Amino acid sequence: LTTLFLKSTMLKRDFLFVDLRAGGGGRGIRISLDVGGEGLLNDMDPRAYHYIKRNILVNKLEGRLEAYNQEANTLLNMLVLSGITLDYVDVDPYGSPIPYIDSVFKPLCKKAYIGITATDLAPLSCTHPRKTLVRYWNKCIRVDFEKEYALRLLIASTAMRAAALGFAVTPLLSTVYKHYARIFIESERSYNRAFRVINECVGYIWYCTDTLERGYTRDPYDTPNCTSGKRPIVLGKTWICSITVPDTVSRVLLEAEKTGFLRLETLKILEKLRDEVSINTPYIRLDKLCSVLKVNMPKIDLLVSKLRELGFQATKTHMDVRGLKTNAPFEELARVIYELAKR
Template sequence: MRVTEGDVTVEVPEQADAGVGENVFFNPVQELNRDLTVAVLRALREDERSESSNGASGDGGAASRESDRDGDRTPRYLDANAASGIRGVRAAAEGYEATCCDVDPDAVELARENLAGNDLEGRVVHRDANALMHEETFDVVDVDPFGTPIPFADAAFRGASRLVCITATDTAPLCGAHFESGVRHYSTVPRNTEYHAEMGLRVLISALVRTAARYDLAAEPVFSHATKHYARTYLRLESGARAANALVDELGYVDHCEHCLFREATPGLIADPLDWCPECGEAIQTAGPIWLGRTCDPEFTEAVRDAVDDGMGTAERARDLCETVAGELDEPTHYDQHRLCKRWGVGAVAMDEFIERLRAAGYSASRTHYGGTTFKTDADVTEIRAVAVED
């Protein structure tokens, strides 16, 4: 089966259940993910060119990890879980020195054929990705495995000098629906809440920030999104204990009441959970440590949006997602207006009108990319209700 994405066409095996199981070569549902990855690679190149023209790396300690880097050198990209090789092929089409790596010999052969079929140069390696990442350094490491990326995280931070791109498809453990698995894989306490997609994204970023910090690396999320069955984050690297400590300080806990929806975020690695809700007296759930900071750099996210082109199959969705992500408040939880209104027995209104009501009442508010009726605000749930029931 021939598939065209962006400027490349690749051969992939025909699969009735594409995207299901451990032996998949190609998942068509991930086209948005791949389009956005190409846009990120373009934005990163422009950022690097801008830094070079200004005569400074602008990259802090990350530049020191690869002191011989210069603006004219072709950046190196690793597709650590290559499968069909489509990510590596698309990176090569963007001018990156692409390496595709996979332990499956059939995947290796397919990736090699797809590079050649597009008249692109690139390296295909039949190796364990962790071994390769411990031996070589790449400007960009892209980890897109089946399930949790955690078995690749340590090696990814050892093998990347500039950017680490991570996908996690195990959304149930991430958001706390499979609690024990979430605790084992991510060394945190996840909770299954109304804002489950955001919980999953912040659990993922927390685990990655802590992993990088073990190597005195700051892994700052510059663009992140949770879309249907996966979470994806792009982490810009900076070397140094001080920088790593600053990001660790962005970790903390969220106390949540399922009865009245009271929420409170507390920074710090030492948990001091509430036993009972201060609003209604019911039991409290505590999640953490999760990432409490921004999940993106708005300026970089806007550059990613600008790098999306009309030839991408998901161009409109990709631009809309970037625009929404860039405008999100950095609150660590979100609400769903329709769920709240149903709970309170009041009618829902158009989202733009609802956001404007919150702002008119003196609160900060924004839509979120997690759903058409989700929003963030610095108002508490009692204040939100007062806005929701106003005539």
């Protein structure tokens, strides 16, 4: 996915990138071979460093890639002092990327890209709310759209840290797969844009635990009542704008279709992503909704086509096989589910 993203997004071939925690260097080498650019492949572990050097030689990339054996933050801060600016940084830690985020932005050039992996889905999706609060400064409860919650929280947290340093971020492509989240963002050095991004895109999600209704708000005190008459719970701060840009997915998908050796699963994820990207409302877990409505769960494909027939946007999501993304109002969605259950 990283090389597909860079191939379709990086307009110049003479770019400079850092693979911050490179392991054996596989990803950085693939970037260099498939996309181009010059890169620093870094890993703190001396054994990993040894393999990075060897893999650079084996692939005859000595002129374009250099191995480093530094602690990730140290390397980035050294780069700031050297005046070298980066076009792309890849952050692929075990667990949370948060310990590296502040350092990542500082050596970036005016407009650059970052690929971030997070494997700490438990705190990101509120399975461990205490950790969520400590690490992501977010008070949460468990929600049915937990994977999307994880992505939105990761993006909001990155955007707020970036803004404090004078960088504005735009999430271009966001995915959750198995045990990890991966986001690709564009960063621009601009306090004015950073203000606009935080002002518009960092907000709250209101959520009804009894009916599963949900929506976004910029003002945590300005939320509708649940249809049950109860007050919703307000979760945040989180990212409330789009988490993927439609044009980016289309370009990545085009690149993917040209690539023969790609795993079928990657293509399927990208196709689902293309379909779901225009619906910003968090997906709803159909099994949980049907349990609230006390009806048998209809086939998700049937529900999707019924909603589309009625003129709503509706699609499955790559994030969860039980998840439905739709812009249909809650009452309408419930009505269609009841109607399908009667058949």
